Amino acid sequence: MGYKRHSFAFVDGSYNAETHTYGWGGFLIDKFGHKHILQGSGNKVALSKMRNVAGEILGASDAIQTALKLGMKELTIYYDYEGIEKWITGKWCARKKETKQYVALAESAIKNGLKLYFKHVKAHTGIPFNEEADNLAKKSVGLG
Numbered sequence: 001m002g003y004k005r006h007s008f009a010f011v012d013g014s015y016n017a018e019t020h021t022y023g024w025g026g027f028l029i030d031k032f033g034h035k036h037i038l039q040g041s042g043n044k045v046a047l048s049k050m051r052n053v054a055g056e057i058l059g060a061s062d063a064i065q066t067a068l069k070l071g072m073k074e075l076t077i078y079y080d081y082e083g084i085e086k087w088i089t090g091k092w093c094a095r096k097k098e099t100k101q102y103v104a105l106a107e108s109a110i111k112n113g114l115k116l117y118f119k120h121v122k123a124h125t126g127i128p129f130n131e132e133a134d135n136l137a138k139k140s141v142g143l144g
Contacts, residue, residue, distance in 0.1 A: 006074040007031050009063035010121075010129045011038060013055025013081065014137035020048045024059030025136025027129075028066050028075070036070075038062040041140040047098060055137055056081040057102045064109050064116070076117040080130060085118035 011026035023041030030036065038059060047054035060077055067075040077084065086092035087103050094103045110116060121130045138144035 006076065007067065007072050008076040008078060009038065009060075009067075010078045010133040011056065011059030011063055011084070012079075012123075012130070012133040012137040013052040013057070013059055014134075014141045014143060015048075015052040015055065016141035016143055017051075019043065019142065021141045022047055022051065022054035022058070023137055023140030024055040024062060025138070025140050026059050026063065026133035027136070028063050030070055030072065036066055037136070038066065039136050039140050050096075050098065052137075053081065053083065054098065055140075056084055057098060059133075059137065060084045061102055061105055064105055064114070067114055068109055068112065073113060074115045074117070076119055078119045078121050078130065078133075080121055080123035082120060085120065088116065088118070 007030045009028040013024050015022050021041050021043045026038040028036040087094045087099055088106045094100045121127050135144050
């Protein structure tokens, strides 16, 4: 898949319906091969209504913010939820406050010199890095 050309991240989201908790998981591998875990959760009402999509957005946002903190110039984000790319490329219109914030973050990162690339991977197909991101997302909401 060509992961080692430059830094990359795998991100995924999850949702626990019992606790109304959304979460994300994944990791970023920098150009030196160092692995940075991306993981978190929350239960804000507006985001909880988005279920796992909230986690998908926050996972990609975490990857972008981590790349900026590390001073990276390029990042490929591997994702299995198509909105992660389509909101940024304009193929989908960001209408909700949360999706608009995601787009604003990415646009700001791009203006500050971060080249973003996106690669779609099919969910639950045995791709080890994507399965790892999925497991981290599930754990973040108490499902793993």
